[in-house]
Amino acid sequence: MMCLRILATVLLATSAWAIDTDRAFEDDALQARYEEIIEEVRCLKCQNQSIKDSNAFLAADLRREIRRMLSEGMTNEEIYAFLVERYGEFALYRPPASGKTLVLWLAPAALLLAGGLLLANILRRRTALPIEGGELDDDSEPTRTSD
Amino acid sequence: MGRAGYLALIGAFVALLVVFSIGLTRDPSKLPSPYIDKAAPAFDLPRLKQPDERIGNDSLAGRKTLVNVWATWCVGCREEHGFLMQLAESGTIPIYGINWRDNRDDALRWLDQFGDPYVASGFDADGRAGIDWGVYGAPETFLVDEEGVVIHKHLGPLSDPVWQRDFVPLISDGGTAQ
Numbered sequence: 028m029m030c031l032r033i034l035a036t037v038l039l040a041t042s043a044w045a046i047d048t049d050r051a052f053e054d055d056a057l058q059a060r061y062e063e064i065i066e067e068v069r070c071l072k073c074q075n076q077s078i079k080d081s082n083a084f085l086a087a088d089l090r091r092e093i094r095r096m097l098s099e100g101m102t103n104e105e106i107y108a109f110l111v112e113r114y115g116e117f118a119l120y121r122p123p124a125s126g127k128t129l130v131l132w133l134a135p136a137a138l139l140l141a142g143g144l145l146l147a148n149i150l151r152r153r154t155a156l157p158i159e160g161g162e163l164d165d166d167s168e169p170t171r172t173s174d
Numbered sequence: 175m176g177r178a179g180y181l182a183l184i185g186a187f188v189a190l191l192v193v194f195s196i197g198l199t200r201d202p203s204k205l206p207s208p209y210i211d212k213a214a215p216a217f218d219l220p221r222l223k224q225p226d227e228r229i230g231n232d233s234l235a236g237r238k239t240l241v242n243v244w245a246t247w248c249v250g251c252r253e254e255h256g257f258l259m260q261l262a263e264s265g266t267i268p269i270y271g272i273n274w275r276d277n278r279d280d281a282l283r284w285l286d287q288f289g290d291p292y293v294a295s296g297f298d299a300d301g302r303a304g305i306d307w308g309v310y311g312a313p314e315t316f317l318v319d320e321e322g323v324v325i326h327k328h329l330g331p332l333s334d335p336v337w338q339r340d341f342v343p344l345i346s347d348g349g350t351a352q
Binding site: 071072074084085088089091092111112113114115117138141145148 | 179183186190202203205206207208215275300301302304305306307308309310311
């Protein structure tokens with residue numbers, strides 16, 4: 028029972044990670060966009076966190092700016108562009124697929140494909156090898172024993 | 175797959191290894207500024223010491239300047255302060271400050287106590303100007319040329335070695351910043 032209690036507490040506690048506990052917007056659509064955007068923006072000060080989760084000044088300031096931009100009617104693209112203009116593409120967890128970032132996007136798939144092909148090749152050769160039991164099992168050869 | 179194929183794969187693997195090893199030596203917390211070689215962002219702030227006056231891009235025009243982002247709560251700013259005072263006293267380059275996310279009284283007291291190396295400091299209470307400059311942690315120092323183009327950004331405290339290595343070559347290009 029204790030385990031269940033601990034588990035329940037831990038699971039509920041995750042909701043405390045979001046810094047903004049109150050809704051930012053009355054409007055559901057804006058609120059949804061806000062929540063989506065703040066998860067996509069990296070907190071450049073605490074780089075392992077999004078600005079949704081970070082306590083840093085920068086994160087709070089950026090959340091405020093995003094709320095302002097949303098209430099001014101900017102689109103998601105315009106908001107991301109605003110951030111990238113000031114902080115560079117690293118500010119977004121999913122940078123736009125431009126020339127430079129294309130390598131970043133494609134590399135994992137390319138590596139997986141290459142690895143997969145290699146593996147397929149190796150496996151295919153293994154199963155294609157004839158079993159050379161005839162030669163190895165030649166009874167005319169004395170078998171070695173450890174006498 | 176023949177030998178050529180295997181060699182190609184191994185070659186690719188080694189190439190990746192090299193790229194990643196180089197990458198490991200880089201510090202991901204030091205992000206390049208997207209403003210390098212571009213016009214400095216527009217800003218217009220009340221002056222810290224004379225709130226009725228303002229500083230902005232016009233203040234930076236006509237000669238090379240430093241824009242230093244600082245705050246009283248920032249440990250690195252305290253570290254670099256001595257060097258900034260030296261730099262200001264040498265008259266090499268005018269230094270403008272952006273007092274970022276700070277308390278005005280604290281900031282004024284700080285400058286009184288430790289000295290004021292700035293021609294003027296702008297008071298950026300809510301961090302809006304900081305965001306416009308792409309600031310994410312104080313201290314940060316921007317080198318801006320005569321035309322208001324950002325030519326360098328330094329993250330972290332300034333010091334003489336950093337100054338000599340990164341800033342002097344950029345300033346000497348066009349003569350002294352007069």
